[in-house]
Amino acid sequence: MGEKRYPLDARWRYAFERLGLDAGTALSRAGLSPEVLANPDSRLTTLQYLGLWRSLEQSLAPGQLSQSVAQFCSSTFTAPMMAALCCPTLLDAIRRVERFKPLLGPQRLRVEESENRVTIRQYCDPDALTLPNSLVVLEWHLILNLAQMATKVDPIVVSLTLPEACPEGRQLADSLGLELTLGEGNALVLPKGECQRPFMTLNDAMWQHFEPALLAQIRTLHAQGDFASEVKAILLECLPSGMVDKERVASRLGISPSTLKRRLGAEKRPFKELLAETRKELACHYLQQCHLCHTEISLLLGFDDPTSFYRACQRWFGLTPEGIKNKQAGIVPAW
Structure with a gap:
């Protein structure tokens, strides 16, 4: 088993700017090349990860970082x-x-x-x-x-x-x-x-700040009028938490799990099918955002581990997440 490596968050480039730091100096002090920030696939060893943090500590006044x-x-x-x-x-x-x-x-x-x-x-x-x-x-x-x-x-x-x-x-x-x-x-x-x-519950101001595109889709779903769309809106709000079983979704809607099943059945939209459909649409949304690593996307889709996300990508698109990124293919915006 090889040495553990961790993704370098692409947002660090903006963090350096916001903190008023010279990225090249901080990275060099940690023994890293400035090119790591430009490469979305950059991964750091444990010692490199900790070394970067200690370099940042030296770049700012004590207690500021x-x-x-x-x-x-x-x-x-x-x-x-x-x-x-x-x-x-x-x-x-x-x-x-x-x-x-x-x-x-x-x-x-x-x-x-x-x-x-x-x-x-x-x-x-x-x-x-x-x-x-x-x-x-x-x-x-x-x-x-x-x-x-x-x-x-x-x-x-x-x-x-x-x-x-x-x-x-x-x-x-x-x-x-x-x-x-x-x-x-x-x-x-x-x-x-x-x-x-x-x-x-995440209010409109929070959604508008963090995820305006998702907020627009949630509003659209709530306005559809059918019960399946209402369930999809709740799933979009809950998926990142990983808590998307029937019981929790029913609770959010103020109904029992049996009522949830019955009403979805009346529209011929099984819960499991809706969950998979919503996850795929959310995957399309996040796979187009290059600053997110695959582990982060897995988290946002409500999976318990990245392996489940990899298998889902192959099932949905016939490609791994890396293949999707490299080919820039297989992804059509869901909204």
Whole structure:
């Protein structure tokens, strides 16, 4: 088995610009060629990935990196953020992102539940290596920003633990009214009630900001008048969360699963057929966006792993995702 490699997010090119950084200098310091940003198929080893983050830490004032990148990520479309926002609660969102973390970088999340609290831990794979402080604190910022964005309530944090004091950690702890705890590992502890607070359904303003084309299609489907189109609209809203079984869709519509089945049957549109059709249309939408890697598209289509997405592409288009990208063929815009 070869060394693990991770996709280099194409949005880094814009992040460098937004942060006022010279990309060539930061990449060179990390031992990387500037050409990696221009290649959508660039993949980094674990050491290269961590080296790039440490290079970025050196490029900005102490404590600035994590908060600046968090602001960029929270205002820009990213697959993990979209998938998380489509979940029903913060706990569901973290678990959805936790599942895909190993495919996007060496950073790992582990969620531990007790009766009254939820502890979110971060560690590196392999665990002999250490995550940069800025990367750890960035994840805490993203989780807390997500909670505020999706519930419109500032989340309560019980404790914040890092192995060592750092400007990013102190700044975040201060903003939360906490003392930074120094201990073994990286941990964010939240009251369980905070993690189970229902997320607001993505409103039009959020959809318009993150996915205007999808918003237009959802509006079109809602206006069709037939029940199958209404179900497809719900599926488009829910797919990134991975929670698209009959029971959840029926709950969103305020009906029972048996009523869902009966009404779709009356229109001769089985649920399984609608789900596959909606996934294919969404795949057409995302496969035309070169900044998304295949793992991210898999996440947004509600699959549990990229292998399922690869098999679906071959079934739908007769090509792998790479073949589709290389040939620029087989994809017709769904909307």
